[in-house]
Amino acid sequence: MKDKLSRREFLKYAGTGTLAFAVLPIFDRAALAPYLSGENGSQVGVLVDTTRCIGCRACQLACKEKNNLPADAPTLPPNRTFPESLSATTFSLVEFRRVGGDDQHPEIRPVKKQCMHCLEPACVSVCPVAAMQKTARGPVVYDAEKCIGCRYCMLACPFNVPKFEWDSANPRIRKCQMCADLIEQGKLPACVQACPVQALTFGTRAELIAEAQARVSGAPAKYIPYIYGLNEVAGTSFLYLANVPFDQLGFAVNLPDTPLPDNTRQVLEKLPAVAAGIGLFLGGAAWWNARRARHE
Amino acid sequence: MSNLFSDLMNLAFLFLLRVFLPLLILTAIGYLAWRFFAPQEAIVRRMSFSRFMLRLREHPEFRVPELSAKAYFILPIIVLIWIAGAGVLIARFFWGLGAVTALNDAVPWGLWIGFDVMAGVALAAGGFSLAATVYVFRLERYRPILRPAILTALLGYTLVIIGLVIDLGRWYNIFHVLWMWNPHSVMFEVAWCVILYTTVLALEFSPAVFERFHVMWAQRLLHKIIVPLVILGCVLSTLHQSSLGSLYLIFSLKLSPVWWTPTLPVLFFVSALAVGLAMVMIEAALTAGALKRRLENDLLASLAKPVIILLAIYLAIKLGDPLLRGTFATLLTLNLATAFFWIEIVLGILIPIAIFSTKKGRENPSLRFRAALFVIIGVLLNRMDIAVFGFYDYTAALGTIYFPSLGEWVVTLAIVTAGIAVYVAAVKFLPILPDESPAKAHALVE
Structure with missing residues (x-):
């Protein structure tokens, strides 16, 4: 099993555009400084290190138990995503993504999916x-x-x-609530508690980004130099590390760095002016036409 | 090309599966039931239901209402649609939306949002523009067609609210929008505008009711506040007609780039103005025909020019925006989205502009009717494209293709036919259409 990404391969991905984001200067502490301070830095989140995940699905089952959700099957089929996607009864799901190999010996990566808990949802x-x-x-x-x-x-x-x-x-x-009730009691989210290999790390966003940065710079050959969730739609509380490009793990890689609510905010801001303008124009027209009608 | 073909085949297959086949089975059951339960005489002579009713009418002891053969044919179908619609709604409210719709987690919004709500609000837009014409700009000659337009708008909005309640998962919480505010939400703004504007419409329409029942003081009161009321109605309409487009701005990653544009609010507003006037033309022609009334031909003809101007602006934004944003090339590749895009441009914009540009097209009632119908079809297609078909590629990537279920179609049809029925009843019992006698017509203008 190949779980290392050589520098040559990394450059290949970067060159083909699948890693257009690879220019992120993750090794540069100064560039990360804005993420470490500020109000977002003190919010809690979870760092998912997909290179550590062994696909045991303890997190998936712990989530079901915590949220009183029905089981999908008596036993889960090994190395296969089950159920097929997040659902009304599955808030946390370990997906098994084929990232290489042939049909006889597929190279599979498990990756936990759940609500990303966006900073600007x-x-x-x-x-x-x-x-x-x-x-x-x-x-x-x-x-x-x-x-x-x-x-x-x-x-x-x-x-x-x-x-x-x-x-x-x-x-x-x-959907996943990040076990907000447990967090309030000072406990860890159920999935983080359940993980046997510390693939899930709970902490403040600043701590998690620093930790991710330390892991990547400590073992540059083991990771691609990218933290998924750092900038996607202006940042998410769940952060991911991986050793293959994130689109191979089923992540959307075309997301803008700006918050999606901006799309509508810009229009909603103009509405009071539009309403006042139309009201004044029609009011003026009504007054003028009424006056003219009286004079005639 | 092959992409377009396979997409169309997918939709056709789903149409057969979800609509045609169930309908065929139901028709067969109905036919067998008729054969089984109908009187012996009707069966021996292989009589249709309407022929049977006509024959029955010859016997006074059965008291069959005096209707034409056409009505005997259409009325049972409408009643069947209402019964079926009621059945679907019972299932929907007892077992959930999944029991009767083709909606799922990949397709949370379908026909009920795309047609009943989006198209319904657009088609009801004739009310506010005509009210402004008469009360703000004092163009009194449009007054004879004002009340029908306001009635259409009021009915349209009532049906939109009914459609919305049917579609909302937790419909019993609908009044939460009144006190649980989220001013960042376009949906919140639309909800408030729709509630307020429906109230305004009810007030704008109420003089017809007060007139019928001779409530003089209420008529005098409304006469005093009608101008501010109409202005308020125009402001609310501008806001929510455009905001229905703004609802889709946040789907920049999911809606097809053919349909997603930052100009959605402007496009929705301009097209609503155009389709509102087209609706006034259509309903005036239909009521004149059905109730054997004189057609306000000059007035309706004079609405054609504003429609041309609005459609031209609409076309200019629709084509100018992708040119300016540099996305025009996506419109030139052939696929499901672009095919619908160009069909809308030709059917809904170019053809009506061409017809209305000629004197004959404006003044000949049947030509004008057809042109107005094209405008309506174009806007219906547009709203369905943005609300339903525009998500085709996105949902296909998730492994789902949406085509409305028979239940969704039946409820939509039931809502539309109920609206028409209430309109006909209101026109019959309330002073809505201009009176033929000159003295009373003058009284209405006062």
């Missing part, structure tokens, strides 16, 4: 009743009591995380 910005909230500590949490079930959050999410209970008369949006 699209789901929070679009929710008409503020049922989605980004807590001050970091988790993006959902309140079913407020929710009207419009499903705008599902479509707005760049990672396709929120899922819906389609077969319920009283349906909820379901």
Whole structure:
């Protein structure tokens, strides 16, 4: 099994454009400084080191237990993603991604997926009743009591995380809450507690970025020099390290560095002026035309 | 090319599977039921239901209502649609959206949002522009077609709200938008505007009711506040017609680049203005035909020129924006999205502009009717493209292709036909259409 990426291969990926982001100066402490200070730095998150993951799915099962979710099967098929994707009953899923090899000897990487807990979440910005909230500590949490079930959050999410209970008369949006309740009690999220090989590290964003940077610079041959989640849609609370390009692990690599809510913010900001302008124009026209009608 | 072909085949296959086949089975069941339960005489003579009713009418003891053969044919179908729609809704409210729709986690929004809400709001846009024309710009000659337009708008918005309640997963929480605010959400803004504007429309329409029941004081009160009310209605309409486009701005990563553009709010607003006027033309022609009334031909003809201007602006933004952003090349490759894009440009914009540009096209009722119909088809297609088909590539990548289920179609049809039925009833019982007698027509203008 090949889990190292040679410098030559890395340059090859960079050259083909699959690693367009490889220019990120991750080895440069000065460049990371803005991430380490500031309010975002003190939010909690999880660093997922996919090079350490052994694909045991203890995190997936711990999540089910913590959130009282039904099991998908008595035994999970080895080395195969099961269920196929995140669902209303699976908030945390270990995906098995083929990154190379042939059909007889596929080279497979396990990678845990769940809500990324964006720093500026699209789901929070679009929710008409503020049922989605980004807590001050970091988790993006959902309140079913407020929710009207419009499903705008599902479509707005760049990672396709929120899922819906389609077969319920009283349906909820379901997704990972980063075990916000456990965090409040000073405990670790269930998945982090369950991981037997420390592939999951819980901490503040600043700590996690420093740790990721230390791991990559400590073993440059073991990682590609990129932290997924550092800048994607202006940053996420879950951060990932890997030794293959992230698109091979099923991550979207076309995400902008700007927050998605900016798309609409720019329009919403103009609306008061538009409303006032139209109101004044029509009011003036009504007054003028009424005056003219009286004179005639 | 092969891409377009296979995509169309996928949609056609889903149409057969989800709509045609269930419909075929239901029709067969209905036919067998008729054969089984119908009176012996009807079966022996292989009579259709409408022929049977016509024959039955000859016997006064059965008290069959006096209707034409056409009505005997159409009315049972509409009633069947309503019964089926009620059945689908019962299933939807007891077993969830998944039981009756083709929606899933990859396709959270479908026909009910794309057609019932998006298209419904656009088609109801005739109300505010015509109200401004009469009350703000004092073009009194448009008053005869104002009330039908406001009635259409009021019915349209009521149906949109009904459609939305059906689509909302937790519909019983809908009033949360009133006190659980999120001003960063376009949906929040749209919800408020729709609620307020529906109230404004009800007030704008209420003089017809007060007139019918002779409530003089209310009529006098409304007469005093009608101008500010109309202005408020215009502001609210501008905001939410454009904001329905803004709803889709955040999908920059999922919506096809053919449909996603920063100009979505402007495009939605301009096309809503155009389609609102087209709807006024259509409904005036239909009610004139159905109720044997005189057609306001000059007035309707004079609406054609503003429609040309609006469609031209719409076309200019639609083509100018991709040119300026340098994405025009994506429009020239042939696939499902671009095919629908150019169909909309030709059917919904170029053809109506061409017809309305000629004097005959404006003044000949049937030509004008057809041109207005093309405008409506174009805008319906546009809203469906942005709300449903624009996500085709994105959902296909997730392994899902959406085509509305029979249940979704039935509920949509039931909502539309119910709207038409209420419109017809309102026109019959309330003073909405201009009166034929000159004295009363003058009274309406006052």
